[in-house]
Amino acid sequence: NWVAYSAQPDRGDGEVKVHSLSSKRVYTIPRGARPAFSKDARWVVMSVKPTAVEIEKKEKDKDKPKSGMALLNTGTGDTLHVQAVESFFLSEDSHWLAFLKSKEEKKSDSPKQSDTGKDTAAQSKPKKKKETVGSDLFLRNLQSGKETRIPFVTSYAFDSTSHFLAYVVADTIGGTNGVYVRDLRREGQPEYPLLLRENGTFTHLSWCNANTKLGFLAATLDDKEKPDPAALWLWDPADPKAIEVIASDAAPNGWIMPSKNDLVWTKDGKRLFFGFRPLNDSDKKSEEKKDST
Secondary structure (H helix, E strand, O other): EEEEEEEEOOOOOOOEEEOOOOOOOEEEEEOEEEEOOOOOOOOOEEEEEEEHHHHHHHOEEEOOOOOEEEEEOOOOOEEEEEEOOEEEOOOOOEEEEEEOOOOOOOOOOOOOOOOOOOOOHHHHHOOOOOOOOEEEEEEEEEOOOOOEEEEEEEEEOOOOOOOEEEEEEOOOOOOOEEEEEEOOOOOOOOEEEEEEEEOEEEEEEEEEOOOEEEEEEEEEEOOOOOOOOEEEEEOOOOOOOOEEOOOOOOOOOOOOOOOOOOOEEEOOOEEEEEOOOOOHHHHHHHHHHHHOO
């Protein structure tokens, strides 16, 4: 009963239009883009771009203006706006919305003490930013409007049955890094850790539509925050913990399983495809360094 589209000019601000096919109701969201309906068409979620003027003013700046998000209730026309949103997804049962806030740009700390008697070259060198720290993920119940904040999330995914939300946590010190799930069928959506690893990095959360199993890759970050060879893990909702099905050292000689990969389930859920790649010079140096220590 509804249709939504985005109209974007060559210059200036665009908009999203949401039309009712059974009445004359039309909703307009200024600067909206990429609209998506919930399955029951009660909700439309979309990104909201910064104004064209803001984008043009900060075109050469490192800290560019960030897009936000709008959530439209097609029954009432009420619209929720959220600033600085990196991504969003609706569950298949139209009960949940998950959205990940954009990371905040952090400025390097200036020296707090006098440089007298200290190595000024080392002191003036800015601290390296940790690239693997996540941001706030919000899980919103679309019926009640209640939201749950989950900090330090890097990626997330609903399963096709809308029973679970899986997500990866990467905190500022790496102490709680891991893969977690929340059971959306239970009161309070309790959280369960599937795999925890200090300084771990986890990628490619991949749900199987045929059997609701979850596949993902797990690796450990070195001192330079580069991932070691990854291992493939699987979780079955019937089990409390994930299991390692292919170890990081199980790759053919001269090959590794990289964290940047593709996990693809077959339709019947009996196979999960993934990739190996040849060892490069940096991989060999890392292995030599490990052997020497």
